[in-house]
Amino acid sequence: MDESVSTVLSRYIREDLLPGFPALDENLSLFEAGVLDSLALIKVLLFVERRFGVRLGMKDLSLASFDTIAQIAALVEAQGKDR
Amino acid sequence: MNDLYAAWQNLGPLYLFSSPAYLLALPLAVGGHWLLPRRLRNGYLLLVSYAFYLSWDPRFAALLLGSTAVDYYCGLEMEEAGRRRFLLGLSLTINLGCLLLFKYLGFFCEGLALLLSPIGLAPSCSALHLIVPLGLSYYTFQKVGYILDCYQGRVKPCRQPVDFALFVSFFPQLLCGPIERAGTLLPQLQGLRGLDGAACSRALYLLTYGLFKKVVMADTLADFVDRVFAAPAPSGAEVLLACYAWSLQMYCDFSGYTDLARGSAALFGVQLSANFNLPFFSARPREFFRRWHITLSTWITRHVHYPLLFWLGGRLQGRWGLSARGALLLGNVLAGLATMTLFSFWHGASFNFLVMGPYLYGMFALYDGVAGLLTRATAGWLPRWAELLARPLNRLVVLHLLVSIFVMVRPTSFPQLQRMVAGLAGGFDFRAMGTSEWWYVGLGLILFFTHEFFQYRGGDELYVTRWGFYRQVPFYCCLFFFALQAGASFSQRFIYIQF
Known part of the structure; x- marks a missing residue:
């Protein structure tokens, strides 16, 4: 069975972006928690585009839409449906 | 009555945390609150x-x-x-x-x-x-x-x-x-505020160590720094030492004040945020911003940097063929420059602070670029000893980068800056400097850095408060000894108040 977008994202953050970071709640604010900063944001964007084969435009991205794993997963899933 | 007022006036201004007036009024205010x-x-x-x-x-x-x-x-x-x-x-x-x-x-x-x-x-x-x-x-x-x-x-x-x-x-x-x-x-x-033994111990530590940083470290260093910067022809050795002393003075002055604020608030059952986290231990310049004046940098990041980054990204995408990634990268550079400029200009309305922001950003970008190149070029073939040596060398480079940034805001006029540069160009003769006044500053520095090293190694700012009573006593006795040596010179200067 394919892993959910949230699971893949969570693992990427804990294993590649911030190795050793404790388990992440889907609704944790990644910017508030210091998981994402401006450079990490670009890394996550690149990872998402490569891993899930979607193209996210700036119109999809904002502090309110890219702040939690659940929000990023929703964006990816919405892009997947559009294609 | 007039005598009483005059005596009160001699205790210094109430609004300065290191003044006797404040230190006497604080217990009264705390007592009234809990009664x-x-x-x-x-x-x-x-x-x-x-x-x-x-x-x-x-x-x-x-x-x-x-x-x-x-x-x-x-x-x-x-x-x-x-x-x-x-x-x-x-x-x-x-x-x-x-x-x-x-x-x-x-x-x-x-x-x-x-x-x-x-x-x-x-x-x-x-x-x-x-x-x-x-x-x-x-x-x-x-x-x-x-x-x-x-x-x-x-x-x-x-x-x-x-x-x-x-x-x-x-x-x-x-x-x-x-x-x-x-x-x-x-x-x-x-909410319901309370005051227990742990809060009292925390308050005692923060108030005492804050006073040590302010009165012993910052004020003593300030005397030396002021003298060198006011001298008509300072020597190179004096200017060099004054640059380091000024950086340390700024840190001790502001973090000492913050500790006094946090200690005072703890006595009312309120926990204020830590504003410093051992900034001179930063391994990278960017890390410094997560360790220095944390509440201001967090405020600017949340309310200025991120909104500006997304806004610029939206505006830039599609221009000159930029993808979302390219727009974010360019937006990040511009937002970073604007954020650093705001961060430094917030500190003071002067040309020094206006220039400091872009300088900071440029230096940090240069460091990241050079460090990235060196890391990639040496990956896999550096011997173990060289890797071990590279770490402290890297920290030394970062430290000097930070000192160069602090020094930018100290000169108050262009002629003063010229005198400092002329002093540096004149060579370094450390033997000409008097040493009699430095012994207790030197001992204070050893205590200060040793304490900060243990805080850094254990990742615990308040480790002293977890000691037993008989281990805490000598620590506090040391701090009081240094405070007495400093001559209880309750200075009326607090650098960051003017900001």
């Missing part, structure tokens, strides 16, 4: 906070009260959907307008006069150099943070006027921060 019934405590603390502020200049308490009333009203009314944008605009205009008027108008007018002088126009700006109300930059940012959080729905507006006024004017953090978020401080002020 009162719970429902009266916030009102009492508000009165104490305004008395504290009034002791500096009664005129500006009206400004504090008036702007607090505006933000209380704007926050409350924001619950109605139709007027939210208008109320946000109103609050921002008043808050930032006050900041501009009192802090920056004189500087901008002088800049304009300088630009107009070649064509024979020289407007007088002396009337525009107003007294900057103490704490204006801090409480303005705290109120703006509250309004933005209300607007974005991150916090519910505060309905109790006394609680809100106390949130703005709580005296331990009124003049120099930490700049607290509404979601962190308001619940503490509105």
Whole structure:
């Protein structure tokens, strides 16, 4: 069975972006928690585009839409449906 | 009665945490707070906070009260959907307008006069150099943070006027921060506060160590730094030492003040945020911003950098064929430059601070570029000993980068800067410097760095408070010994108050 977008994202953050970071709640604010900063944001964007084969435009991205794993997963899933 | 007043005046200004007047008044304020019934405590603390502020200049308490009333009203009314944008605009205009008027108008007018002088126009700006109300930059940012959080729905507006006024004017953090978020401080002020043994131990440590950093370290270093910067022809050795001493003085002055603020607040059952986390242990320049004046850098990152980054990204995508990634990368550079400039210019309305922002950003980008290149070029073939040597060398480079940034803001005039550079160019003869006054500063430095090293290694700022009683006693005795040696020179300077 394919892993959910949230699971893949969570693992990427804990294993590649911030190795050793404790388990992440889907609704944790990644910017508030210091998981994402401006450079990490670009890394996550690149990872998402490569891993899930979607193209996210700036119109999809904002502090309110890219702040939690659940929000990023929703964006990816919405892009997947559009294609 | 007059004698009593004169004796009180001799104890120094009440609004400075290291003055005897403050250190005597604090236990009285704390005692009164805990003796009162719970429902009266916030009102009492508000009165104490305004008395504290009034002791500096009664005129500006009206400004504090008036702007607090505006933000209380704007926050409350924001619950109605139709007027939210208008109320946000109103609050921002008043808050930032006050900041501009009192802090920056004189500087901008002088800049304009300088630009107009070649064509024979020289407007007088002396009337525009107003007294900057103490704490204006801090409480303005705290109120703006509250309004933005209300607007974005991150916090519910505060309905109790006394609680809100106390949130703005709580005296331990009124003049120099930490700049607290509404979601962190308001619940503490509105909830049930208590004072237990752990809080008392924490308060004792923060107050004592804060005094040590301020009185022993910062004030002693300040005497030397001031003397060198005022000298008509300082030697190279003096200038070099003064540069390091100034960097350490800034850190000890501000972090000492913050510790005193946090210790004072702890006695009222309130935990203020840590504003420093051992900044001189930063392994990378960017890390420094997560360790120095943390509450300001967090505020600017949340309210300026990220919104600007997304806004710029949206504007830039599609231009010159930029993808979302390219737009974010370019947006990040521009937003970073703007953020650094705001961060440094917040500290003071002078040319030094205006230039410091872009310099900071340029230096950090250069460091990241060079360090990245070296890491990639040497990956896999460096021997183990060289890797081990590279780490302290890297920290040494970062430390000197930071010293070069601090030094930028110290000269008060161009001729002074010229004298410093001339001194450096004249060579370094350390033997010519007297050493008799340095012994206890040297011992203090050893104690200070050893203590900070243990804090860094254990990742625990308050490790001393977890010691047993008999281990704590010698630690505090050491601090008092150094304070006595410093001659209880309760200085009236606090560098960050002027910001």
